[in-house]
Amino acid sequence: MTSAQQFIGRLMGFGRNRDGQFHALQEEALAEAAPPEPPTRRHRHGPEPQRIVQEALAAKILGAWLQNRHQTLFPLTLNLGTLDAAGRALLVRMMVAAADADGGIDEAEQDRIAAALEAIGGGKAERGLLAEAIATPLPLGALLHQVMEARLGPHAYAASLLALDRRSRVNQAWLDYLAARLALPEEVTASLNRRYRA
Template sequence: MTIRTRRLLQWLGLAADGRSELMERQALELPATLSAAPAPGAMPPRPLPPPPQLLLQEQVAAKLLHGWLQNRHQTLFPLALNVNNLPPAHRMLLVRCMQATAAMTGAPPPLEALAAIGGGTAEKAALDEALPPLPLLLESVRREELGAHAYTAALLSAADGPAGQAWLDYLAAAFALPATVTADLRRRGRRRLRPRTR
């Protein structure tokens, strides 16, 4: 069968075996539209571009989502820690984390680190109070979404050495902090997190 004959049969709705798809569809009371079979060697039809309004909506939605994620990232993963920007209950949670960090790593009371992040008299006095149970403290930090803040506070008040590193790794796992966040905080180091003392 030549290509011309095959095309003629397709145009008439006839298959090579003499069967007519059009007549079968009429007998079954189906719509008479035939599925156009592409000609051999023919290019497939190009899909229609989306309407301009849909493109505009997608672009605006992407920009809004990007802005929201940036703001959310800055809220959850602070570049600098300042307890004066937090509510009193959150301040006390961070003081408790610093206190627990010093106790777990063998560091002295973190008076200097607390002063460096804006801690006042009330926060310094809280260092002398008894620590709550550690599971309760970590759960409170998670519930308030202060994991990155607590990790930063621990980074400032942990003792150097294996004990301090192990404690920081434990907190990163307990608060489910991304490795990129913890690596960035460690790379900037304690000196860059603390303001310069005069």
């Protein structure tokens, strides 16, 4: 008796059901013991179907991760309550700098910033910071440097979106400049523009 026959015999013995039937195991064992069919000319040089499926799934998973990588790498939800005092102050100053990009901050823009601060968790302290930032603005270069040092680039861009009327060409140019200056990828700014559409 060959080793293949012994193997089949053992499988049939262990797999026998109470009613004595073992068709499923017998067919499986015979399929395993049978020599593989020689490759046809059509499939001789082609990849195995299982490998094709694995590669396709891997490509899809990688593509999905790449599309969402910035949402996992960057905290894009703007909530002042999650930041320390220095971070909150920086974002207030960024909102003031954004509103001032078109040459000045009028009363309507101040009201807009105050409403935006309240919407993202700001309180009395942030309203006080707003008045201070308008009265004594930081030089833009120094402000952006501090934002980058604090790793708050996406937050600063989102805060600027909330402070601006994006229908203005000047304000849109400011946002483009800010994205470039803070080295924000296009995927990040596109996501923020969707989230904080005014």
